[in-house]
Amino acid sequence: MKLKQILVAVVAILAGMAVTACGSKSEEKTVDTREQNNQLTAALEARDMTRVTIIADSMSMYIDELTPDEAVTVLMAYLEIHNNSSRSGNRNKDLETLRKFVDVYDIASTVNPNDFKAAVAHAKSINQAVDLAQIVTDFRDRLAEYDAAAGVQYTAESDETTTKADSTTVSTEQESAAVVAPEEIETE
Numbered sequence: 001m002k003l004k005q006i007l008v009a010v011v012a013i014l015a016g017m018a019v020t021a022c023g024s025k026s027e028e029k030t031v032d033t034r035e036q037n038n039q040l041t042a043a044l045e046a047r048d049m050t051r052v053t054i055i056a057d058s059m060s061m062y063i064d065e066l067t068p069d070e071a072v073t074v075l076m077a078y079l080e081i082h083n084n085s086s087r088s089g090n091r092n093k094d095l096e097t098l099r100k101f102v103d104v105y106d107i108a109s110t111v112n113p114n115d116f117k118a119a120v121a122h123a124k125s126i127n128q129a130v131d132l133a134q135i136v137t138d139f140r141d142r143l144a145e146y147d148a149a150a151g152v153q154y155t156a157e158s159d160e161t162t163t164k165a166d167s168t169t170v171s172t173e174q175e176s177a178a179v180v181a182p183e184e185i186e187t188e
Contacts, residue, residue: 033059037070040077049084052077060104064111068119071108075101075132076123095146098139105136 036059043051056077063071078101085094108116120132 033066033070037073040073044077044080049081053081056081057100060100063104063107066108068108068112068116069122071104071116072119072123072132074104075108076130078104079130079132079135095143098143102136102139102143105132 036055040052040055040059043055056074059066059070059074063074066074078097082094082097082101085091085097124131
């Protein structure tokens with residue numbers, strides 16, 4: 001099977017599961033998430049990356065209200081956006097997407113940890129190459145490397161961001177040489 005067919009199959013199955021899992025939500029919210037999830041699935045199938053980005057970004061704004069399967073669909077969309085950005089060499093878009101992926105994963109795993117783990121495991125059972133737990137770890141490492149090369153430090157205790165202002169700050173030329181854009185994720 002081709003990469004596109006595998007991703008479409010995973011997204012379609014997760015979308016179907018999300019539709020059935022929506023029963024516990026209010027009717028008004030169920031229609032909204034179901035509709036957006038269907039639109040995201042259709043955009044992924046059509047390979048319309050502009051629509052995929054818009055819908056995934058919209059859904060990620062209220063990730064805590066999505067079912068775990070819908071959250072996994074958003075993660076799969078961000079994975080596709082990452083792969084597309086890597087292929088096109090759009091490093092800024094790619095790094096932005098990595099951050100969104102990590103944020104969505106973290107929020108979804110906090111809101112409903114057991115069901116989200118099950119949805120992640122189900123996605124992996126459909127396609128062994130899509131190990132979202134490992135991918136988020138890899139993305140965190142890549143972002144930490146980029147931030148270190150850019151002179152950004154995060155302090156876990158205060159959750160503040162500071163930029164180095166001394167002679168150890170990495171120059172832009174050194175930064176681009178030190179940090180290679182994240183590579184496309186193999187999904188086959």
